[in-house]
Amino acid sequence: MPALSALPHFDPRDVPLVGVDDHLPAVPAQAQTPEALRQRFAAPPPWVPEVQRERKFMEREPALAAVLVPIVLRERPTVLLTERTAHLSTHSGQVAFPGGRSDPEDRDAAATALREAQEEVGLESARVEVLGSLSTYITGSAFVVTPVVALVRPGFTLQPNPHEVADVFEVPLDFLLNPAHHQRHALQWQGLRREWFAMPYQDGARTRYIWGATAGMLRNFYRFLMA
Template sequence: MSSSFHRLPVFDPRTVPIVGVDAHLPRVAQAAQQPDALRQRFAAPPPWSPEIRQEPRFIDRAPAQAAVLVPIVLRERPTVLLTERTAHLSTHSGQVAFPGGRSDPQDADAAATALREAQEEVGLEPEAVEVLGPLATYTTGTAFVVTPVVGLVRPGQVLRPNPHEVADIFEVPLDFLLDPAHHQRHLLQWQGQQREWFAMPYQDGEQQRFIWGATAGMLRNLYRFLLA
């Protein structure tokens, strides 16, 4: 593991103070979350501005291109498919994440990266995904320039998580994630630097799924895109 990663802050994000909840903001209308409305939005995007483009940098290295798939499963109540990363990974271990990873030279574009990584990580076949399009890039504190690629997924897929990378796969209702009443703001002071991020805790039966950091930031940008 690179010594650069030893400078990353180590903390439990659940214990970092909440400084606000955005319940005062409007929710994305249910009609705007339906498949045809999502297709139309990506086919003719309105003017919009992502709320978060870049996190404070925690390591000194050249930026690396990456992509993630934002998989919206077409259930009666649409959901977003997410993963929990395994605990032994060198970065972002145990965190909730979208399927995705670093771009390879043979990838034609960000969508190709996202689909390849989703197949490798969770066994989602590319043929089961209708790619709608990308959101604005999101640069993480670990210097990954991530392109979120939104896609519609046919329900009923047999998924096969890669045990080296993925500890669990789960789904969260899309309307829960697009309701800012569930968007918490957290603030951390670290080495003279302030870091503020979003969290969207979701109670999944007896287990709380703590969605935060880059994943929550990209979902927040999706919220802004669909609300524009």
């Protein structure tokens, strides 16, 4: 089983559950349609992100970054996710959105997210309709991440960058927007309590373990749509 953390002797899958949020309502199906999503981002309601900052576990200067939250418009819409390669210096082996550090020439967060998606998995920007952004999310590795939500027309052919991406897969949007699948975990580490969400998804015989920053941003997306 591959490691999901660069921290020695730490595997989030081994940390006991604190709880599952099955008492919260799922995002209604009618709120997940392309038109409903367009309308929500065109006139966003007041809302408060639930997860904004992780406890720092790495000393470094903060760096701006952006990720693409790509909603693929299949009959049952999905979210396109990647599994990072094991040798990367931060968040190796983890499930992630396509994305990365902002470059000086990037016009805005959406430009960063689109460029990174093209570089990481070969997703052409011509197939992508950017809807808008969620609140920034600050990772424990000091990245200030802007999640850019977009609709993606199917029919694309992906070409993952083998240096950064070990695998690419899709998870149904309605699964991720149902808190019955949102697990809470907590751990005492270096004298501090660290908490995170996990959303394990059974993909055939394989469990896609979505946790940490990716799960936190998805939880914020849930809060945005339920506001």
